[in-house]
Amino acid sequence: MLYNLVQCPKRVALDLFGDLSIRDEVSAFVQLLWEQGAAYEQKVMASGAHAALDLSAFEGEEKERLTHEAMARGEPLIYAGRISADDLVGIPDLLRKVAGGYVPIDIKSGAGKEGGGEDDDGKPKLPYAVQLCLYVDVLERLGLSAGRQAWIYDVRGEEVLYELDAPRGPRGKATIWEEYQDRLAEARRIVASGGLCRGALSAKCKECHWRSACSMELKSNDDLTLIPFLGRAMRDAMVDTIGSVGEFAQCDPEAFMVGKKTVFAGIGPDRLRKFHLRARLLSDPDARPMLTAVVPLPRSEVELFFDIEVDTMRDLTYLHGIVERRGGDSANERFHAFFAEDESAEAERAAFAGSFALLTADPGATIWYYSKYERTLYRKLQARYPDVCSAEDVERLFDPARAIDLYYDVVTKATEWPTNDHSIKTLAKYLGFAWRDNNPSGAASIEWFDQWVKTRDPAMRQRILDYNEDDCRATRVLLDGIRGLA
Numbered sequence: 001m002l003y004n005l006v007q008c009p010k011r012v013a014l015d016l017f018g019d020l021s022i023r024d025e026v027s028a029f030v031q032l033l034w035e036q037g038a039a040y041e042q043k044v045m046a047s048g049a050h051a052a053l054d055l056s057a058f059e060g061e062e063k064e065r066l067t068h069e070a071m072a073r074g075e076p077l078i079y080a081g082r083i084s085a086d087d088l089v090g091i092p093d094l095l096r097k098v099a100g101g102y103v104p105i106d107i108k109s110g111a112g113k114e115g116g117g118e119d120d121d122g123k124p125k126l127p128y129a130v131q132l133c134l135y136v137d138v139l140e141r142l143g144l145s146a147g148r149q150a151w152i153y154d155v156r157g158e159e160v161l162y163e164l165d166a167p168r169g170p171r172g173k174a175t176i177w178e179e180y181q182d183r184l185a186e187a188r189r190i191v192a193s194g195g196l197c198r199g200a201l202s203a204k205c206k207e208c209h210w211r212s213a214c215s216m217e218l219k220s221n222d223d224l225t226l227i228p229f230l231g232r233a234m235r236d237a238m239v240d241t242i243g244s245v246g247e248f249a250q251c252d253p254e255a256f257m258v259g260k261k262t263v264f265a266g267i268g269p270d271r272l273r274k275f276h277l278r279a280r281l282l283s284d285p286d287a288r289p290m291l292t293a294v295v296p297l298p299r300s301e302v303e304l305f306f307d308i309e310v311d312t313m314r315d316l317t318y319l320h321g322i323v324e325r326r327g328g329d330s331a332n333e334r335f336h337a338f339f340a341e342d343e344s345a346e347a348e349r350a351a352f353a354g355s356f357a358l359l360t361a362d363p364g365a366t367i368w369y370y371s372k373y374e375r376t377l378y379r380k381l382q383a384r385y386p387d388v389c390s391a392e393d394v395e396r397l398f399d400p401a402r403a404i405d406l407y408y409d410v411v412t413k414a415t416e417w418p419t420n421d422h423s424i425k426t427l428a429k430y431l432g433f434a435w436r437d438n439n440p441s442g443a444a445s446i447e448w449f450d451q452w453v454k455t456r457d458p459a460m461r462q463r464i465l466d467y468n469e470d471d472c473r474a475t476r477v478l479l480d481g482i483r484g485l486a
Helices: 002-007 009-017 028-046 060-072 126-141 176-192 203-207 211-220 232-238 245-250 269-283 345-361 373-384 391-397 406-414 424-430 442-455 458-483
Strands: 077-079 083-085 088-090 094-098 101-107 149-153 159-163 302-311 316-326 334-339 366-369 403-405
Touching: 002 009, 002 126, 002 176, 009 176, 009 211, 028 101, 028 442, 060 077, 060 083, 060 094, 083 126, 088 126, 101 126, 126 149, 126 159, 126 176, 203 211, 245 269, 302 345, 302 373, 302 442, 302 458, 316 345, 316 442, 316 458, 334 345, 334 458, 345 373, 345 391, 366 458, 373 391, 403 406, 406 458, 424 458, 442 458
Parallel strands: 101 149, 302 366, 366 403
Antiparallel strands: 077 094, 083 088, 094 101, 149 159, 302 316, 316 334
């Protein structure tokens, strides 16, 4: 429950009190995540690296009784036990006996931390952290805790330490434990209120089984989070003063300015003015997208529209797609696909080498892509396969003079749209483009690739290629649409 609450409190409220008959089906991608997580956990335990008392075959009170008996006799490692105290209950993957008591370990099929770079190894993931805190909280109440430390056993086979009495990151003031206490209090409020909780539109909605019902409610309420990038926290800071998108559109934003600030915590004057413009666009049925600044949109004889597909669970870049247009003739453009025919490093390298060769073949070609993801992944692939190209080669490829990030360099800096978000799917559809697949998404493509790996079904391979080609063409449609804006 706490894991889900970190993603969205409304999901917890609906899971507890919502009408189950109006839930969406769980997406194939989410089911794949569950399956991969369970499979990885089984693989870890079957490896023999963790010799543990296995309680996975037991349920409920019997599982809990056996867990308590095992801890009472000092069992060194317990797998799939159950612990509870007061209104808290948890099933930690592992409980390890150390000096002073027990510590919890959760097995995760993802990285142990988020972010990270050259100078640090990232910070603890909040959904993981609150789960671990709950286990420690229960152990403390039972008098069996060895302290506020816990571990994630991650996809790399590493045990990642979570110091629960420390901030999650260098800029954080609150400790992980304090963040957990806040989430726990919020969960209790939701339970006590019978599910009273505001939803909020966000990227996390896409894979939620309440997305249709919650979206209808948000639109019915004309919720402020329908404004792009106005999230839950900012909505909550504004909602007592401005209750809806329509109301916001009718306001004078200057009335809320106080010197160099606004009356809304966390929202500065420029951001408030931008949100007000977006509210006006959403409230006007005749609104049209617009340019808000002069932005260079270079033309060249050869234009390359570029998109990649990545299986984040396998850490594998399995497709590089490029639509090539010459002389501005969209009717005769060509799609080039560099597909990893299996999940091997050799196949990934071959696809990378092929796409890099095409992208660099014509130095005069302009390259268009949507978001920094492509550049980030090419840097990663270069480090993995340095024989394909050098780090300097990658930086030359993404020189902004010829490779333009249409999202960050154009859409976010110089355009406004009468839409609820600025994803390529939303903006291209607004301009009239239609994907051939009835479920087009990067997450769905990962699930299709998993099916391809398991079955080698040519139809599944073609579905992946068609989806990627449509993403590339959508980028071209968006570029042409922006060129036509006033």
